[in-house]
Amino acid sequence: MTSWLQVTPLxxxxxxxxxxxxxxxxxxxxFDYDRTGIYPAFILDNYHDLVSSPSTLRVYGSSLKFAxxxxxxxxxxxxxxxxxxxxxxxxxxxxxxxxxxxxxxxWTSGIIRTIAWIPFLGRNGAFNQLLMAxxxxxxxxxxxxxxxxxxxxxxxxxxxxxxxxPVANSLAKIDPALLEAARDAGASRWQTMVSVVFxxxxxxxxxxxxxxxxxxxxxxxxxxxxxxxxSASIVSALSTEIAAMQYPPAAASAMVLVVFVAVMVAGLxxxxxxxxxxVQ
Amino acid sequence: xxxxxxxxRIGDRRPWTFYALATLFSLFLLFLYxxxxxxxxxxxxxxxxxxxxxxxGHSVFWFEDILxxxxxxxxxxxxxRSISLAVVVSLLTVVISVAAGLxxxxxxxxxxxxxxxxxxxxxxxxxxxxxxxxxxxxxxGWNTGLFTSALGAQLTWTLPFGLFAMFAVVNRFNRSWxxxxxxxxxxxxxxxxxxxxxxxxxxxxxxxxxxxxxxxxEYARTTLTIGTKNTLPLxxxxxxxxxxxxxxxxxxxxxxAVSFAIIGVTMLAIFRMQRWRGPIGRxxx
Numbered sequence: 001m002t003s004w005l006q007v008t009p010l011x012x013x014x015x016x017x018x019x020x021x022x023x024x025x026x027x028x029x030x031f032d033y034d035r036t037g038i039y040p041a042f043i044l045d046n047y048h049d050l051v052s053s054p055s056t057l058r059v060y061g062s063s064l065k066f067a068x069x070x071x072x073x074x075x076x077x078x079x080x081x082x083x084x085x086x087x088x089x090x091x092x093x094x095x096x097x098x099x100x101x102x103x104x105x106x107w108t109s110g111i112i113r114t115i116a117w118i119p120f121l122g123r124n125g126a127f128n129q130l131l132m133a134x135x136x137x138x139x140x141x142x143x144x145x146x147x148x149x150x151x152x153x154x155x156x157x158x159x160x161x162x163x164x165x166p167v168a169n170s171l172a173k174i175d176p177a178l179l180e181a182a183r184d185a186g187a188s189r190w191q192t193m194v195s196v197v198f199x200x201x202x203x204x205x206x207x208x209x210x211x212x213x214x215x216x217x218x219x220x221x222x223x224x225x226x227x228x229x230x231s232a233s234i235v236s237a238l239s240t241e242i243a244a245m246q247y248p249p250a251a252a253s254a255m256v257l258v259v260f261v262a263v264m265v266a267g268l269x270x271x272x273x274x275x276x277x278x279v280q
Numbered sequence: 281x282x283x284x285x286x287x288x289r290i291g292d293r294r295p296w297t298f299y300a301l302a303t304l305f306s307l308f309l310l311f312l313y314x315x316x317x318x319x320x321x322x323x324x325x326x327x328x329x330x331x332x333x334x335x336x337g338h339s340v341f342w343f344e345d346i347l348x349x350x351x352x353x354x355x356x357x358x359x360x361r362s363i364s365l366a367v368v369v370s371l372l373t374v375v376i377s378v379a380a381g382l383x384x385x386x387x388x389x390x391x392x393x394x395x396x397x398x399x400x401x402x403x404x405x406x407x408x409x410x411x412x413x414x415x416x417x418x419x420x421g422w423n424t425g426l427f428t429s430a431l432g433a434q435l436t437w438t439l440p441f442g443l444f445a446m447f448a449v450v451n452r453f454n455r456s457w458x459x460x461x462x463x464x465x466x467x468x469x470x471x472x473x474x475x476x477x478x479x480x481x482x483x484x485x486x487x488x489x490x491x492x493x494x495x496x497x498e499y500a501r502t503t504l505t506i507g508t509k510n511t512l513p514l515x516x517x518x519x520x521x522x523x524x525x526x527x528x529x530x531x532x533x534x535x536x537a538v539s540f541a542i543i544g545v546t547m548l549a550i551f552r553m554q555r556w557r558g559p560i561g562r563x564x565x
Contacts, residue, residue, distance in 0.1 A: 005383070007379070007384065009375075009376045010377065011390075011397075013435055014401055017432040081304070084301035101312075104540065108532070109535055115319075115528065116316050116318065160308070218407070235405060251415075
């Protein structure tokens with residue numbers, strides 16, 4: 001009874017401002033529209049147009065490609081950093097400071113952090129000048145900025161913390177005695193990782209993966225800003241439609257993205273019980 | 281996170297993996313701060329300098345440029361809008377997510393559904409949430425605005441964050457303290473005010489600051505729900521396409537300084553509280 005009272009405000013807000021708009025969305029995606037307005041109807045044309053357009057496939061392909069590359073990099077970085085912080089740093093105070101050092105950039109605007117790469121990677125940017133000063137190259141590298149490379153770098157910069165946090169939370173719950181026991185039993189480092197650590201940390205890994213994956217799939221700012229117009233993203237196509245007041249096709253395209261992401265998240269949720277990890 | 285660190289044994293030698301990972305970690309910090317350092321540096325560019333190196337002298341010209349009437353005229357106004365919205369969002373997030381965090385300690389009918397609703401709200405694309413809310417307001421014939429639709433849109437993002445942060449806080453809370461207070465005859469309200477809340481305070485402060493900064497930086501949810509008056513991130517976004525001057529970097533430097541100040545003060549407050557209180561209730565935001 002008390003529990004209900006305590007969660008009521010949360011439930012009301014999430015239902016009114018999240019669940020209801022999503023239902024509205026679903027309804028609008030079936031509406032008819034022309035240049036002057038939108039009309040309640042039940043037509044599947046919006047979905048049909050979307051699925052039959054080759055650009056849809058291309059945009060999803062490119063977003064998926066980015067999502068997988070970024071996921072692989074952030075998983076590698078995130079796991080190793082979390083491992084270092086939890087098991088190698090011995091003083092709690094140092095650990096808190098190092099963790100904060102990772103977390104502080106996360107608190108500055110994503111927009112600023114994205115454009116920060118422009119003077120860094122540009123043709124006359126800091127990185128090129130460094131390389132030339134070190135005589136690694138004689139000419140500035142052109143592929144650094146406004147390329148897929150720049151997009152991936154920016155994503156990794158923005159989202160690695162989303163992997164570090166959940167993984168570190170999982171690792172912190174592992175009793176170090178278990179690792180010693182594995183070692184005493186003759187397990188190699190790699191065997192300990194595979195058979196002891198990964199099973200215990202998989203919830204954190206799954207949670208981090210969900211966060212990174214959904215962020216990349218739904219981004220439109222970074223791709224727009226860093227790819228130099230070479231790559232499109234799902235949401236940037238969507239925002240063009242919203243700007244043109246073409247709400248029904250935008251809603252249809254949004255629903256497809258929602259279902260797509262929901263299926264992936266549900267898949268990961270089947271592997272691990274995220275709720276038990278967080279609440280207990 | 282500090283709870284169960286491996287105890288070091290005296291004379292313990294570091295394995296090679298320590299050095300490998302320490303190197304990786306240092307490189308990661310360099311990667312995190314390198315580009316940021318570049319924009320901090322470039323924001324002190326001389327009046328004749330551009331958005332890339334080399335530095336042409338150094339000055340605070342671009343910081344003054346923010347306050348100069350003209351193209352940047354909206355920056356101070358939108359900054360104060362962002363701050364006031366962030367404060368309201370932060371207060372609401374604290375009250376609602378602390379209550380919900382306490383409520384979630386017991387399983388109750390519908391708790392699973394609510395939990396997944398919160399997850400969905402967290403991972404749902406921000407622009408879509410804003411789009412949905414904007415669409416809803418349009419259907420109802422309401423005007424979108426700073427403290428109506430934009431506030432609501434930001435809450436769909438800060439509340440799940442606050443809830444999950446509260447889970448981490450509440451996990452470390454020992455129920456027996458409440459029971460002890462109850463045994464001593466404290467009412468439910470007295471237990472809350474004199475036992476539960478003071479113990480959870482550092483975590484609650486963390487949630488407040490987290491929500492404050494999330495709201496202050498939020499772009500995608502706000503853009504379709506704000507109406508006509510921009511917040512700071514929206515203003516910056518509008519500037520990116522039009523202005524290519526170090527002013528943008530100056531704004532970035534100030535924004536970062538503000539975030540640092542807020543986080544620094546909060547950390548100090550939390551450390552103070554923990555020292556005063558001893559080893560219990562350890563946690564960070």
